[in-house]
Amino acid sequence: MSGPDDGRPANWLQLARILVVVALIAVSGCNVYGGSPDAESALPSQQEAADQFASLETLRANVTTVQTRNNATITTVVQKYQRFDPWSYRDRVLSINRTEGAREPLVAEGGFVVVNESTLVYYDPASGRLTRATIGGTDSSAEPLYPRLVGAARSGQPISRPTTTPGVSALPRVPAGDRSGQEGNGSTTYREGNVSVVYAGTEMIDGRETYRMELTPASSEMSLKTQTLWLDTEYLYPVKRHTRFTANGDEYEYTVTFRDVEFNPTLDPEIFRVEADEVPADARQVRFDDYESAAAMDDALDFPVPEPTVPEEFSLDSATHRTANPELVSLRYEQPNSDAQITVFVSETVANDTSGTPIQIGQYEARRMQMNGTTAITWVADGYTFRVSGQVETDTLLRVARSVAETA
Structure with a gap:
């Protein structure tokens, strides 16, 4: 399942600040690179990019996430509805395929995850469990990430915190207690730092023109190894991203692709609420309190x-x-x-x-x-x-x- 990862981070239950977010101070050193003339002429200014991103209010898409951890792979397809301000989303799981050794998904096929400002609800049909939790609100004062990436590509200056979350869990963080004490979840220890951003031209992704951005870590000590973002040229939102990183000795690779994307569709507010008839009457109720x-x-x-x-x-x-x-x-x-x-x-x-x-x-x-x-x-x-x-x-x-x- 794909996370918001949109530069407007949601703080989870400080654990479960439920389904991620680990905020580490960027500490690695880096070199300063000169800006690319091609980037300066082809890309909007950072302010123009910020205005484009600010015009994005809602989206609807089918999202495919391919996650590989130590050669075990899980592919998830969800139907996503997202609202940016106030921040909320619904992911309904359409299909899941995984190889031997891959972790069980938080939500099985047919389940859903709903976040509506300060409330998270998710239903897993495999376990028959409905989980509710309170989460922190978004930081509306935070400068959006993707316009900053555009600015970094134009100037050649490095940028810290390349992603809101290194992985692409659907949640700001999976509850630490949601695996009955087992190690590991969608949020992993992750050492951040500075990255350089290189504009690599335009590319079509599912019929949308995008700016391809190549992110390279400034230090070998960082968890991030490589990341590529394909930012829609109209709204500066990543309709595809590919990330490789290591954490706790494990190797991770994520590819997230948005298909059939609709930007700024009219979404009924009821989409971001869970109705009683969506969950079986005998579902086990679980609540997290922080x-x-x-x-x-x-x-x-x-x-x-x-x-x-x-x-x-x-x-x-x-x-x-x-x-x-x-x-x-x-x-x-x-x-x-x-x-x-x-x-x-x-x-x-x-x-x-x-x-x-x-x-x-x-x-x-x-x-x-x-x-x-x-x-x-x-x-x-x-x-x-x-x-x-x-x-x-x-x-x-x-x-x-x-x-x-x-x-x-």
């Missing part, structure tokens, strides 16, 4: 909420409670300008997994596992499963796990 801190969540819930001690350079990114299937809480901490992160889950289910290395966490017998650069420590206490995981040194994770065992 809290400002672990302490605030602990005060509100009759559920064990740990207060872990994390290194001082880490800050809380999200504190989320999921109501069912199973009930759980999650705390996610991130270190700015780094891939390092620590996540703490507490679930009402009892894990019986005996894999991994036995270790002692306080008075509890635990298991330690490592996979793709992530270490996870899991134990059971008082009928709940506790799990501490992250991309940090093992000794650091052990200290965090012991603090959880002491406070939960």
